Amino acid sequence: MLVPSCQMMHVVRPVVVLLCLLLYADAETPPKFTRTPVDQTGVSGGVASFICQATGDPRPKIVWNKKGKKVSNQRFEVIEFDDGSGSVLRIQPLRTPRDEAIYECVASNSVGEISVSTRLTVLREVGCFPGQIHPYENVEIEGKQGLKREVWKLHVRDRQTRGVHAIYFGALCF
Known part of the structure; x- marks a missing residue:
């Protein structure tokens, strides 16, 4: 979005100042995390859930990666928040050792991209x-x-x- 130069600022009128401030406030912003996933330890056969949330303008898109690739498997479910500000990565049932990895939440919009990593440790089932x-x-x-x-x-x-x-x-x- 182009931001006007507000050339009329030399004429101090409250309406013009307010209009310029509103236009500046509407500028696009890069993603910023408001909630990041935390490392987890689960048991084989159990469930793990990671939460990631971000703000920005336009609203960032959240993508989950495992070992650098987008997660895609029937056991991996990505549940988006109703307001679109984030998502939950749910893994069920956990398998060891293949689910044990570094997972990454990536938030991106037209202004920028940020990422945060988290670790999942999976213990074998207790017999x-x-x-x-x-x-x-x-x-x-x-x-x-x-x-x-x-x-x-x-x-x-x-x-x-x-x-x-x-x-x-x-x-x-x-």
Whole structure:
């Protein structure tokens, strides 16, 4: 948009000054982020959502990239805000290691382009075995307040699992 020079400014009239200020205020502006995505850690099979929002004139278009390429997959859903100021990138179900990456939100309009990156870390699913479990051996380790490490043995389908595990609601999880 062309901004007038307001040649009549030497004649101090409130109407002319107000008109010039309104025309200057209507100038195009580059994108500026108002909300940026934050790094997340999810579990395989779960969901991750990233939010990105920007202002500018004309209103910036938001695009999501993974490893430099626009996201496109049935598991990747881009949900635009009703007012068009931003969007949510939703990934479901999460897969490890292929979803673990740097994601980028790009906001662009005719005046400029900006981007911000965020990291998604995907942990493998926690496997749990319900039922009876028994301690294999208890090992005391040095640390503040006498930390205790327990080693368990579990027999599942003719396979033994031995290692450091956690107990959740009576089930052995690894």
